[in-house]
Amino acid sequence: MPNWLFTKEATLQELYLGNNSLTGSLDPIWHTQSFLQVINLHMNHVTGQLPVNISLMFPRLLILDVSSNNFFGHIPTSLCGINFMTFLDLSNNNFSGEVPACVFTNYPMLVSLKVSNNKLGGLIFGGMNNLSITSELYLDGNKFEGTVPRDLSGGTLMVIDLHDNELSGKLDMSLWNMSSLKVLNLACNHITGKIHPQICSFTRLELLDISSNNLTGSVPNCSCMLLHFLNLSGNSLSSHISYPFFNISSLIALDIRNNQFAGNLHWICYLDNIRLLSLGGNKFEGQVTPNLCELLHLRIIDLSHNKLSGSLPSCIGNFFFKGDRGDQIFQVVLTSLPYSLKPYDNPYGLRGFSFTTKGNMYTYGRSFFVSMSGIDLSANMLHGEIPWELGNMSHIKSLNLSYNFFVGPIPETFGGMEEIESLDLSHNELSGPIPWQLVRLCSLGVFSVAYNNLSGCIPNSGQLGSFGMESYLANTNLHQITQGNMCTPSLDPIAEEDVCEMFGDPILYMVMAAGFILAFWATVAFSLFHPYGTSVMFKL
Structure with a gap:
């Protein structure tokens, strides 16, 4: 850190040193920098503490960005003495203790406060109710505790992100006066109670994430809201959904996994703009409605761990997963900072949209349009044959049909899923051979047909030759090809040679x-x- 810049009175007004590999600390500073308005040290390796007398050293600061460094210690109270501060970013460091209460209330010009991902604690908002911050407030990834205040006034606040803290108590926003709020994220806390109908008064809200809490009861009908991103997953909500809650024609991503929602799926036909649809881990029943096929923008479909039954509509094969590849769809969630802060004006960073593939849970934000496309229908009661039309989905990356009652053969058309990385057909009642066309799947990284009634020889070429026998378990008539191109029983070496062994090689057949x-x-x-x-x- 070039502290020689601060060794004398200077006329320097803006200092940009971000995205480097600077070390050292901000100490010592011997002279007041009366003209300095911008300090940007973002993403370096600077350590130490912020100067205790920071308001005397930099009395005219407008922007202080020391995010993504190694600062530690307490946030000095003297920060509140910098009267013209408009942008303060201390996120992604090791700050501890409490945020001085005056930071929330005494900054008449503070547009954005970010202290995410530190070790800060104490009462949320320092126990204050009237917030002076005018646009963005990021306190996520800390240890703040207490209840979310009932009587909270934030003026023109547009973003409140409190996710991943230790907040508790009931969620009651009945007296909130925040008509400008666009983003509210309270995920990963210990909040209890019901979702108050007053939430419908946030008519400008575009993103609502209250996932991974302890909320109960039903979801209020907020047809006047134009949400784009809604995440209610990981609670104990129990609405019987026979009609859509919220105005879901505007939804881009809907995640209500792992609750107690029930009803059929006929309401999803109204999701005209949906890209991510996660309904897994609930009590939905009935058939997979063909109306699902009309939602041509979908990238991720998770209907797993429900009580869906009946056959699978063949029209699902019409999904080509060629949806939005850019970020233009996210431009609806902006913070609209003043012109002087436009370099810091970025769309809100989405968090918490998850999808299980390759046997693991992955969390996607803005990247899910380009990183993942998949369908998970596992752990239901679906039956009948797997429609051959599913093989038309040449751009799908993950398909999970496991733990159902599918019968009949594996469609040969599955060899056309050129980009697939994970294919799980295990724990069904499939029969017949493994189609040789599957050796064409060059991107396949995870594959399982275990616990079916398959027969014949296991193809040993292409990606299928790289999978162990755990991918083929409990198929008693399925045999492995040996080095001599012979097909021998893989589970019982003492058993007699069968037809597959005798005639598995056409050259051997011709010689005989x-x-x-x-x-x-x-x-x-x-x-x-x-x-x-x-x-x-x-x-x-």
């Missing part, structure tokens, strides 16, 4: 047939032309 023909004509020739053979024939 040719040998039989030669032996037949040799016998005829011997009988007719050899003296001994002729005598034998006469005796007969």
Whole structure:
């Protein structure tokens, strides 16, 4: 850190040193920097503490960004003495203790406060109710505790992100006066109670994430809200959904996994703009409605761990997963900072949209449009044959149909899913051979057909040759090809050779047939032309 910049009174106004590999600390600073308005040290390796007398050292600061460094210790109270501060970012450091209460209330010009991902604690908002911050407030990834205040006034606040803290108590926003709020994230806390109908008064709210709490009861009908991103997953909500809650025609991502929601899926036909649909881990029943096929923007479909039954609509094969590849769809969630802060004006960073693939849970934010496309229908009661039309989904990356009651063969058309990385058909009642067309799946990283009734030989070429026997367990008539291109039983080496072993190799079959023909004509020739053979024939 070039502290020689601060060794004397200077006329320097803006200092940008972000995205480097600077070390050291901000100490010592011997002279007041009366003209300095911007300090940006973002993403370095600077350590130490903020100067205790920081307001005396930098009395005219407008922007202080020391995010993504190694600062530690307490946040000095003297920060509140910098009257013109408009942007303060202390996130992604090791600050501890409490945020001085005056930071929340005494900054008449503070547009954005970010202290995310530190070790800060104490009462949320320092126990204050009237917040002076005008646009963005990020306190996520800390240890703040207490209840979310009932009587909270934030003026023109547009973003409140409190996710991943230790907040508790009931969620009651009945007296909140925040008509400008666009983003509210309270995920990963210990909040209890019900979702108050007053939440419908946030008519400008575009993102609501209250996932991974202890909320109960039903979801209020907020048809006047134009939400784009809604995450209610990981609670104990129990609405019977026969009609859509919220105005879901505007939804881009809906995640209500792991609750107690019930009803059928006919309401999803109203999700005209949906890209991510996660309904897994609930009590939905009935059939997978063909109306699902009309939602052509979908990238991720998770209906797993429900009580869905019936056959799978063949029209699902119409999903080509060629949806939005850019970030333009996210431009609806902006913070609209003043013009002087436009370099810091970025769309809100989405968090918490998860999808299980390759046997693991992955969390996607803005990247889920380009990183993942998949369908998870596992752990339901679906039956009938798997529609061959599913093989038309050439851009799908993950397909999970496990733990159902599918019968019949694996469609040969699955060889057309060129980009698939994870295919799980295990724990069904599938029969017949494994189609050789699956060896074309060059991107396949996870594959399982275990616990079915498959028969024949396991293809040993392409990606299928790289999977262990755990991918094929409990298929008693399914055999492994040996080094001699023989197909022998893989589970019982003492068992007799079967038809697959005898005729698994077409070349071997041709050699055996040719040998039989030669032996037949040799016998005829011997009988007719050899003296001994002729005598034998006469005796007969």
